Amino acid sequence: MTAAADVTPLRPMDQFELDYAAQRRRAKLGWFIASVLFFAFFAFSAWLGDFFKVTQVTNVDGSREWRWIIPAGLPRLGEFIEKTLPVLRWDSLGADIAEWFWRWKVWLNLLIETVLIAFMATALGVFGGFVMSFPASRNLAPNKWVLWICRRYLEIARTVPELVWALIFVFCFSVGPMAGVLAIGLHTAGALGKLYSEVNENIDMRPLEGVKAAGGTWFDQIRYGAVPQVMPNIISYTLLRFEINVRASSIIGYVGAGGLGQEFREALSLQEYTDLSALFLIIFVTVMVIDYGSEKLRHRVIGLEKGPAT
Amino acid sequence: MSAQAALTLTGVSKLFDETRAVDDVTLKIEPGQFVGVIGRSGAGKSTMLRLINRLIDPTQGSISFGGTEITSLRGRDLRNWRRDCAMIFQQFNLVDRLDVLTNVLIGRLAEHGFLSSMAMQFTDTERTMALQALDRLDLVPQALQRAGTLSGGQQQRVAIAKALVQQPKIMLADEPIASLDPANATLVMDGLRQINKEDGLTVLVNLHTLDTARAYCDRIIAMRNGRVFFDGVAAQLTDDVVRDIYGLEGLREFNEAVTSTQSVALPA
Numbered sequence: 001m002t003a004a005a006d007v008t009p010l011r012p013m014d015q016f017e018l019d020y021a022a023q024r025r026r027a028k029l030g031w032f033i034a035s036v037l038f039f040a041f042f043a044f045s046a047w048l049g050d051f052f053k054v055t056q057v058t059n060v061d062g063s064r065e066w067r068w069i070i071p072a073g074l075p076r077l078g079e080f081i082e083k084t085l086p087v088l089r090w091d092s093l094g095a096d097i098a099e100w101f102w103r104w105k106v107w108l109n110l111l112i113e114t115v116l117i118a119f120m121a122t123a124l125g126v127f128g129g130f131v132m133s134f135p136a137s138r139n140l141a142p143n144k145w146v147l148w149i150c151r152r153y154l155e156i157a158r159t160v161p162e163l164v165w166a167l168i169f170v171f172c173f174s175v176g177p178m179a180g181v182l183a184i185g186l187h188t189a190g191a192l193g194k195l196y197s198e199v200n201e202n203i204d205m206r207p208l209e210g211v212k213a214a215g216g217t218w219f220d221q222i223r224y225g226a227v228p229q230v231m232p233n234i235i236s237y238t239l240l241r242f243e244i245n246v247r248a249s250s251i252i253g254y255v256g257a258g259g260l261g262q263e264f265r266e267a268l269s270l271q272e273y274t275d276l277s278a279l280f281l282i283i284f285v286t287v288m289v290i291d292y293g294s295e296k297l298r299h300r301v302i303g304l305e306k307g308p309a310t
Numbered sequence: 311m312s313a314q315a316a317l318t319l320t321g322v323s324k325l326f327d328e329t330r331a332v333d334d335v336t337l338k339i340e341p342g343q344f345v346g347v348i349g350r351s352g353a354g355k356s357t358m359l360r361l362i363n364r365l366i367d368p369t370q371g372s373i374s375f376g377g378t379e380i381t382s383l384r385g386r387d388l389r390n391w392r393r394d395c396a397m398i399f400q401q402f403n404l405v406d407r408l409d410v411l412t413n414v415l416i417g418r419l420a421e422h423g424f425l426s427s428m429a430m431q432f433t434d435t436e437r438t439m440a441l442q443a444l445d446r447l448d449l450v451p452q453a454l455q456r457a458g459t460l461s462g463g464q465q466q467r468v469a470i471a472k473a474l475v476q477q478p479k480i481m482l483a484d485e486p487i488a489s490l491d492p493a494n495a496t497l498v499m500d501g502l503r504q505i506n507k508e509d510g511l512t513v514l515v516n517l518h519t520l521d522t523a524r525a526y527c528d529r530i531i532a533m534r535n536g537r538v539f540f541d542g543v544a545a546q547l548t549d550d551v552v553r554d555i556y557g558l559e560g561l562r563e564f565n566e567a568v569t570s571t572q573s574v575a576l577p578a
Binding site: 199210212219225228 | 323363365389390391392396397398401403404405406407408412416417419420422424427428430469472473476542
């Protein structure tokens with residue numbers, strides 16, 4: 001009789017218990033290592049980012065002491081907000097508000113400019129992104145060279161932030177909304193082109209084959225096979241992008257590219273802090289209104305898709 | 311519009327990596343024939359039709375139609391060939407979100423320039439042509455509906471109407487009834503037969519049901535492992551041959567009705 005014959009094979013249940021315990025141990029170890037790495041990396045980033053800095057603060061009695069930067073800085077946040085708040089008294093509310101929004105005529109003009117910059121930039125960006133998104137989709141590109149070129153173009157267009165494009169275009173075309181339109185439009189083309197091409201990559205290819213088999217060109221396949229499929233998503237992404245572009249165009253004036261941004265800059269440099277809160281309120285309300293409107297519109301587009309087709 | 315030319319395949323092979331999907335096929339399809347291609351899944355039926363329509367290119371061999379070499383066509387000539395050689399698919403391959411009329415008009419795209427095609431501009435003549443094709447398949451009431459809202463059988467008939475407005479010289483159908491119920495399958499097959507008889511159009515159709523092939527086809531070609539295994543009329547297709555085609559050697563009894571799409575008896 002050999003030794004191996006003495007070993008009774010484990011019953012399936014016992015074997016499962018062993019395997020399960022081993023699997024649990026491996027999973028726990030994996031979690032432990034991942035957590036340690038995560039916290040180590042997080043702490044290192046915080047240290048690099050001066051989160052552990054100790055700074056000198058002046059007390060009310062004039063003495064100075066060392067404090068951790070976060071409790072030292074937090075009171076100043078309140079201080080800043082307090083500075084931006086206007087003085088509003090109940091008995092002279094109208095006059096106080098008029099005082100708060102004293103530049104409302106300028107701001108209203110700039111607000112209109114801001115929304116128009118966003119509108120035109122979105123229109124240009126949609127056009128550029130839409131046209132480029134088809135050759136930039138893996139499943140639709142006529143060949144790999146076209147795919148490569150279109151993808152790189154879209155990458156460059158969206159990797160460079162709007163503010164940097166704005167600086168470049170202000171340099172080329174001087175200060176004004178045109179630079180802003182071009183800057184946001186280019187960035188939008190890159191960002192939307194990427195989103196659109198991802199939509200394109202998920203379509204059903206059979207309709208395109210149907211067009212191809214009937215003698216259609218590549219353009220025919222895109223126009224008849226792909227575009228009808230992706231249209232609802234494209235409209236939805238476009239409206240979302242318009243909201244994002246209103247936010248972008250309200251800050252782009254900081255580098256001279258038109259819109260409300262230049263007022264932010266001026267208010268900060270002239271230390272007109274109450275102007276800041278007024279401008280913030282204007283942008284907040286505008287973005288909210290556009291958000292709300294475009295959300296309604298998007299839901300309508302989606303709802304139309306799902307509703308009974310006529 | 312009757313097709314006068316014969317389709318000839320000479321030593322056609324298609325390799326996917328190491329697999330010979332179609333292996334040295336030589337065939338001559340005479341004008342006006344209704345030809346059925348049968349064989350088990352993966353026998354190369356689909357690949358052969360795609361090779362003929364040039365959706366894929368053969369690895370070797372020659373395909374010619376009335377003396378024109380098909381395998382060397384490029385650009386405009388290739389698109390014209392695809393127009394002449396209409397193709398119908400198992401999954402219909404319509405654009406669900408476009409209406410039926412536009413789907414049929416896609417069959418006219420080979421005649422259009424870039425701008426009119428992008429603008430979806432079709433002439434009145436073309437619209438009339440599309441409506442006549444739809445009328446032959448009893449689909450005029452659905453002309454303005456979205457293709458996606460139609461039943462499978464209706465969609466396949468839209469696909470046939472689209473093929474008709476291509477004014478093809480030969481019609482290929484890749485498992486046209488595989489996704490349809492028996493009643494719709496019969497409608498679609500009758501539609502193909504009607505076109506074959508009335509217009510004298512050559513029809514080459516892949517089928518996975520033997521009785522359909524027997525009922526409709528003048529000539530049956532069976533494929534096995536990419537090769538033509540049988541080529542003859544329905545009567546020559548004995549049980550022994552069928553067993554060989556489908557590799558059913560293990561089965562003692564082979565019941566053709568099991569594969570049938572027409573198990574529901576329809577008034578003829």
